[in-house]
Amino acid sequence: MKIEVDYDLCENHAQCVFAAPDAFRMNASDELEFDAEVDDSLREDVQSAADACPVQAIRITG
Amino acid sequence: MTDATAARVVVVGAGLGGLRTAEQLRAKGFRGELVIVGDEEHRPYTRPPLSKELLAGTMSPPDVAFDVRADLGAHWRLGTGVAAARLDERVVVLEDGEELGYDGLVIATGVRPRRLPVPGPEADRFTLRNLAHSLALRRRLRAGVRLCVIGAGFIGCEVAATARRLGAEVTVIAPESVPMERPLGREFGGVLRELHESRGVRFMLGHEVSAFEAGSAGREVVLSDGCRVPFDVAVEAVGSVPAVEWLAGNGLDLSDGVACDGRLRVQGRREVVAVGDVARFPNALFGGPASRVEHWNIPVETARRAAATLVAGLTGSEQEPAHFGPLPAFWSNQFDTRLQSYGAPWLGAADVRLLDGDWTRAAEPIMAGYHRDGELVGVVGTAPPRSFIPHRTAILAAAKKTMRRTP
Known part of the structure; x- marks a missing residue:
């Protein structure tokens, strides 16, 4: 499955990092990093991350 | 009921909780009719900007609308409040007098300002x-x-x-x-x-x-x-007042929102659940009496849980375990400062310890830990997001330790 994050919207709330730590993480400069393509077994976690994003910056595209 | 395709679920309340519950019902395989009733004319929108960007004029109404997937397949009844419910008959009455029967009911009416x-x-x-x-x-x-x-x-x-x-x-x-x-x-x-x-x-x-x-x-x-x-x-x-008047006359405990169990069932009914700000639920992480939590992630967490309960009830399948322990989280932007909170700081407001920063230097990052019986139950700070991660983990670890001690 594929993930997109709109960095114009992202405010680094880190809710996605807690919902799907295998796909999203905060780097040392406190910016969000993520894997653009992850295994389908993470779908529920990634959907939780998208649902929990305060600014709706996360899209699941495949 | 085993054939859930012929069933109708009515979601009362078109906010974040109502929308996420509807989405989760579909995600969990519910293919029946989905009706979402909302008293405003708008489809679901995000509320945090109402006191910030929307109020400042840097966002406009289309910017706050939630994306609603076309395949949600919901029937929207917007601009119509709900007047009453007769739970024994499985009927809700809209303000325009229409009566809607249901096989499943989601109470997501939220709160209004006091x-x-x-x-x-x-x-x-x-x-x-x-x-x-x-x-x-x-x-x-x-x-x-x-x-x-x-x-x-x-x-x-x-x-x-x-x-x-x-x-x-x-x-x-x-x-x-x-x-x-x-x-x-x-x-x-x-x-x-x-x-x-x-x-x-x-x-x-x-x-x-x-x-x-x-x-x-x-x-x-x-x-x-x-x-x-x-x-x-x-x-x-x-402050706010839970919007529960329409549920009067059903023998429910409406003393502060709608009382539910850990599966978010109301009065133990398999076909009635409550989500979001209006739901008063027991949180296994912190124990103690059931409470309403008006934090950002609670509508999302309760929606997931309530949808599972409802689908299990509609299909006659096994309910999820009774344990439900969402970790509350919210943020608040004030000037250039963002305050973030994880856990239940209000339970530990009598024992606040400075974890980082200086109380006398408001402009610099601060992190405060809230303790109950010496255990960390919440953390609030103006520090960068990443610095919350270990504290959040510590809250969860302390809560799980407490849960093990509680019979």
Whole structure:
């Protein structure tokens, strides 16, 4: 499955990092990093991350 | 019922909780009819910008709308409130008199602003909960306007910050000794007071409002000590009241929202669940009495849980375990500071410990830990997001330890 994050919207709330730590993480400069393509077994976690994003910056595209 | 394709689920409330529950019902395989009832004309939208970007005019209504997937397949009944429910008959009654039968009911009506129980004319007084409230207030906020904010909680302080940035002359009146004293404690409240005062917000704390008056000099807030504060615009930000009147007459415990169990079932009914701000549920992480939690992630977490309960009830399959323990989280932007919170700081407000920063340096990052019986139950701070991660993990670890001790 594929993930997109709109960095114009992202405010680094880190809710996605807690919902799907295998796909999203905060780097040392406190910016969000993520894997653009992850295994389908993470779908529920990634959907939780998208649902929990305060600014709706996360899209699941495949 | 085993054939859930012929079933109808009615979701009462078209906010975040209602939308996420509808999505989760579909995600969990519910293919029946989905009706979403909302008293506003709008489809679901995100509320946090109502006191910030939307109020400031840097966002407009389309910017706050949630994306609704076309394949949700919901029938929207917007602009119609709900008047009553007869749970024994599985019927809800809309304000226009229509009766909707259901096989599953989702209670997601949220809260509305509490009003000050004081006499005086209504003109120029505002509350802030929905899109219409925000747009109406936005039309009145400009440089030089004298704004009186009654209440020094999160909404009151956010409105104060937004209005001050627009150049309004802002006075915040509240009974506490510092802003946000009850949820965050005196030390953190002092930090926030300094933050606001440094930007020109005036606080009149330790005061109760006894009336609004319209005199020859214009409108005034009258305080309990007789002091008068002239204003052009007043905002009452004094908390919220769960929207549960429509559920009266069903023998429910509606004393503070809708009482539910850990599966979010109301009165143990398999076909009625409550989600979001209106749901009073027991949280296994923290124990103690069931409570409502008006934090950002609770509608999302309760929606997931409630949808699982409802689908299990509709298909006759096994319910999920009773244990439900979402970790509350919210944030609040005030001027250039973002406050974030994880856990249940209100349970630990009597034992607040500084984890990082300095109480006397409001402009620098602060992290505060809230403890109950010596255990970390919540963390609130203005520090960068990444620094919350270990504290959040520690809250969860402490909560799980406590859970193991509790029979």
